[in-house]
Amino acid sequence: MCGIVGYIGNKDAKEILLTGLERLEYRGYDSAGIYVMDKEGQGHLFKEKGRIAALRDKVDVSVDSTAGIGHTRWATHGVPSVINAHPHQSSSSRFTLVHNGVIENYHEVKDAFLEDSQLKSDTDTEVIVHLVAWYVEEEELTTLDAFRKAIVGLKGSYALALIDNEEPDVIYAAKNKSPLLLGTGEGFNVICSDAMAMIKETDQFIELMDGEVAVLTRNSITLENLAGEEISRDPYTAELDATDLEKGMYPFYMLKEIDEQPAVIRRIIQKYQDENEKLHLNSEVLDVITECDRIYIVAAGTSNHAGWIGKQLIEKIAHIPTEVHVASEFGYNMPILSDNPLFVFISQSGETADSRQVLVKVKEMGYKSLTITNVAGSTLSREADHTLLLHAGPEIAVASTKAYTAQIAVLAILSEVVGKAKGFTHESDMIQDLGIAANAIQSIVDNKEHIEQLASEYLSISRNAFYIGRSMDYYVSQEAALKLKEISYVQTEGFAAGELKHGTIALIEEGTPVIAIVTVESVAGHTRGNLQETQARGAHTMVMAMEGLDRPGDQIVIPRVNPLLSALVSVIPTQLLAYYCSLHRGNDVDKPRNLAKSVTVE
Numbered sequence: 001m002c003g004i005v006g007y008i009g010n011k012d013a014k015e016i017l018l019t020g021l022e023r024l025e026y027r028g029y030d031s032a033g034i035y036v037m038d039k040e041g042q043g044h045l046f047k048e049k050g051r052i053a054a055l056r057d058k059v060d061v062s063v064d065s066t067a068g069i070g071h072t073r074w075a076t077h078g079v080p081s082v083i084n085a086h087p088h089q090s091s092s093s094r095f096t097l098v099h100n101g102v103i104e105n106y107h108e109v110k111d112a113f114l115e116d117s118q119l120k121s122d123t124d125t126e127v128i129v130h131l132v133a134w135y136v137e138e139e140e141l142t143t144l145d146a147f148r149k150a151i152v153g154l155k156g157s158y159a160l161a162l163i164d165n166e167e168p169d170v171i172y173a174a175k176n177k178s179p180l181l182l183g184t185g186e187g188f189n190v191i192c193s194d195a196m197a198m199i200k201e202t203d204q205f206i207e208l209m210d211g212e213v214a215v216l217t218r219n220s221i222t223l224e225n226l227a228g229e230e231i232s233r234d235p236y237t238a239e240l241d242a243t244d245l246e247k248g249m250y251p252f253y254m255l256k257e258i259d260e261q262p263a264v265i266r267r268i269i270q271k272y273q274d275e276n277e278k279l280h281l282n283s284e285v286l287d288v289i290t291e292c293d294r295i296y297i298v299a300a301g302t303s304n305h306a307g308w309i310g311k312q313l314i315e316k317i318a319h320i321p322t323e324v325h326v327a328s329e330f331g332y333n334m335p336i337l338s339d340n341p342l343f344v345f346i347s348q349s350g351e352t353a354d355s356r357q358v359l360v361k362v363k364e365m366g367y368k369s370l371t372i373t374n375v376a377g378s379t380l381s382r383e384a385d386h387t388l389l390l391h392a393g394p395e396i397a398v399a400s401t402k403a404y405t406a407q408i409a410v411l412a413i414l415s416e417v418v419g420k421a422k423g424f425t426h427e428s429d430m431i432q433d434l435g436i437a438a439n440a441i442q443s444i445v446d447n448k449e450h451i452e453q454l455a456s457e458y459l460s461i462s463r464n465a466f467y468i469g470r471s472m473d474y475y476v477s478q479e480a481a482l483k484l485k486e487i488s489y490v491q492t493e494g495f496a497a498g499e500l501k502h503g504t505i506a507l508i509e510e511g512t513p514v515i516a517i518v519t520v521e522s523v524a525g526h527t528r529g530n531l532q533e534t535q536a537r538g539a540h541t542m543v544m545a546m547e548g549l550d551r552p553g554d555q556i557v558i559p560r561v562n563p564l565l566s567a568l569v570s571v572i573p574t575q576l577l578a579y580y581c582s583l584h585r586g587n588d589v590d591k592p593r594n595l596a597k598s599v600t601v602e
């Protein structure tokens with residue numbers, strides 16, 4: 001949430017910052033701003049409410065700048081507005097700062113130090129820049145010492161970049177909990193929340209760690225801890241293909257990412273095969289899973305929904321009892337744990353603060369952890385004992401699609417390899433089954449027109465909708481409902497089909513869309529019965545059934561796959577329904593209101 005960038009070099013800083021912010025827009029798009037230094041050492045501040053495109057229109061193209069910092073905001077403290085947009089400045093405008101994160105003690109800082117300062121915004125951020133100025137002015141510290149002293153007094157999460165007008169050839173940076181990378185190149189250096197932002201400039205990045213301060217000039221990066229002791233760290237090469245970040249011919253990233261799913265599943269199969277083309281896991285990961293007596297999956301949103309499918313797979317194939325928990329609840333309300341638990345964090349971004357607070361706690365308790373993520377080097381990956389990567393390629397649309405199916409595919413492989421290692425065998429071949437699922441997804445995405453028509457017919461004017469199912473189909477219903485509500489704003493519930501009649505069926509009115517997912521043979525008849533009950537009360541019903549369980553008149557028939565993998569396929573029409581519903585309503589499909597992709601605040 002919120003993205004920050006910085007550049008110091010010889011090229012046009014404002015253009016590099018704006019392009020970087022466009023790449024980070026997924027982290028928030030309530031407002032944006034840049035501060036650039038021109039060649040005469042003069043600073044220029046540009047801020048605008050809304051998207052980066054609006055900021056671009058406001059930036060004076062004639063400013064010849066070679067250093068600067070920028071920010072795209074997801075509002076936490078204070079409404080989206082120009083005043084609350086970053087960068088923020090000290091009273092004299094000597095210091096300018098951008099911040100990603102939340103300062104929990106900003107009231108206390110203000111009361112203790114800044115009674116006489118004129119703060120303009122409602123943000124938690126503004127106190128930081130005033131505090132740096134206060135230390136410089138009142139205690140006559142250098143900017144570096146003042147910056148260090150200011151952050152020692154902060155509680156909360158932050159990634160920060162600071163410019164002092166009196167040192168136009170320096171950018172200061174620091175972090176705690178929120179991610180920050182330093183990119184290096186010939187005659188320039190950069191700062192960014194995510195390598196994606198600066199991959200056009202460099203693929204060489206240094207991770208800044210919590211409790212460290214960085215000083216960047218055109219030709220150097222110096223890292224220090226909070227005691228001022230120098231630290232050395234080599235850069236790594238970011239394995240990001242700049243072309244993966246383009247939309248190409250697609251109108252929206254979400255559609256591109258839906259279409260990429262067959263290729264992602266095939267890539268995952270390849271990545272988890274050994275030289276004998278057998279599925280395998282790194283031996284340390286395999287040991288830690290086979291030795292645990294219970295798995296606790298902790299995740300948020302779509303990743304949590306993938307966790308529920310993972311539970312089915314792990315319990316049915318690897319026979320390890322598995323619990324699934326919502327990250328924001330688990331850390332503050334822990335159940336009684338087993339003797340030898342393994343914590344599995346599922347996270348597309350690897351940055352979700354709700355999941356991270358649980359990871360920090362379970363590490364303190366001495367438990368083992370595994371992160372399943374799309375982003376190598378992300379916070380959850382670095383901080384957990386082990387990582388399994390999704391290999392889904394960058395997911396840019398805020399609504400997660402390919403990461404969800406990738407998570408399920410990786411969980412299926414994990415279950416298969418662990419099950420085998422524990423001596424459980426079964427008839428089917430997971431590589432083949434995943435390949436069949438990839439082909440099934442392909443055939444659905446190749447026939448989108450039918451689903452677009454259904455979206456018009458069922459969802460064009462409705463204010464609410466239901467997905468219902470049982471067993472695996474219930475878990476997919478929850479994901480399907482989340483997708484529809486987050487991008488189309490149709491209030492949708494994903495409901496256990498049998499539970500409707502215990503109260504919620506009261507919400508069914510003439511025309512309410514109710515979509516039943518039917519892929520589990522043992523409960524198919526029951527689900528259809530529950531759908532009938534809603535139809536009898538006026539619902540506009542749709543059935544999405546797996547081949548073999550379909551009946552004449554069903555609106556969507558999905559190809560038959562191993563029932564354990566049905567979620568991989570049944571979720572695809574629901575992603576497309578959400579996409580077309582949002583598109584037909586004229587929404588910004590990739591950037592739905594009020595949301596951001598990487599949720600780095602609790």
Ligand code: F6R
Nearest residue numbers: 301302303347348349352399400
């Ligand atoms: C919905 C969506 C979110 C994320 C959730 C967790 O489409 O993407 O619900 O799944 O914010 O994010 P990650 O997976 O990055 O931990």
